[in-house]
Amino acid sequence: MKNYLLLFIFFTVSCTSAQINQTLGDINNTISGGGITESDVAMGLKEALIKGVQESGEMAGVPDGFLKRPEIKIPFPEDVQKVEIRLRQIGLGGEVDRFVESMNHGAEDAAALAVPIFERAVREMTVQDAWGILKGNDDAATIYLREKTSDQLYVAFKPVVESSLEKVNATRYYGDIINTYNKIPLVQKVDPDLNSYVTRKAMDGLFYLIAQEEKKIREDPLERTSDLLKKVFRMQD
Template identity: 50%
Template sequence: MKKSLLLPIVILISACAEISIPTNFPIPQGSGSKPLTNSEVVQGLKEALAVGAKNSTGLASQVDGFYKNPKIFIPFPPEAEKVRKTLVDAGFSKQVDEFTLTLNRAAEEAAKKALPIFTDAITKMSFTDAMGILRGPNNAATEYFRKNTSEQLFAAFKPQVHEAIQKVKLTSYWEPLATTYNRLTLLTGGKAVNPNLDDYVTQKAIDGLFVLIEQEELKIRKDPAARVTDILKRVFGNN
């Protein structure tokens, strides 16, 4: 009886000795039968970012792309909220509405210049970055973008915003409002306001684009129909 039990145990131990434990980071297999190479993973993630950036900038830069999208609509500058309220109470609602519309028009105009900036950032993605994005949360690509390009985007985007502000004559809407507000508060000792519109619109425009990019990223991760190229289908097929 003891002999009959010993033989299976010896066989089991021998079989275990044959098993090799993988030490490399697993490469996703994709939707096909052939394993993906490192370069294919990087290519797939770059394409995902490129698709997201293209769609997002396209949506943001169209007429009403910011103004009629409640998720990225740019409101009256928070530090000038007292200006808005004072002017509305004084009967300047129309002028305030025109200013807010033009604020968003400036962001829409500036967004037309954003795609090359995002494209340049995409080219710098490494294999490690790609795998981190692929295995990360649903907004990992967006956060990679935000972490690695925010400062560069602001520096590169601000001149475009300034140009857009000049093109849509945003300052011409703001200056009469600020002047009127400052005159109304002169007798009360209120503090004059003059927020930096270039900085405000630049940051809001970038934040809005990231919101749209995150939406596009989620589509690619969750919706097979959003995987518009073969490499995207392979990389995200079984992800």
């Protein structure tokens, strides 16, 4: 029930300020009449956000969850793309592709680890946080989660990413590629931090998916399946 209530509230964000104020006023009137409490509104938001982060983690964590999604696929490290270009020029494109594939598979393993961290941040959200999010921009919840979890997520993610990259041989492939490149005459040698790069990119991919889930929540109200939802939607109709 609370999840459906959230969908209604998110839907009002797309309305004008006057409509939002009127709707919030109606909700406050309902609160005073014993129909809905501010705690209900906050709990509805939390439950929907938890559902969103769980689905995002699941999408990223499946086989090819990163690799087959162009919007979150982790490319060859940007700061050494000259390595990729040069290796492809000398016929080593297959090795580069193998490394990129293994790097994305490594990110999959870490994706599931993010879910409990996100869930904890959502559960710690105050009523004031909840109201600020539901009255904010389309990505207000995603921004909130990024601000609250990025540092903790990086610390938790990096060792898992490192282990995952080792498991799928991405580290070895990367070492082979860099060593091959550094042996080319007259090139400037490189040795970037692969673990930090994949960790950051995996986090960016998860936040992207969460933003997409938030957008769906805001734009696609579901069926009115309870008396409470019917009452609340009538205030918006």
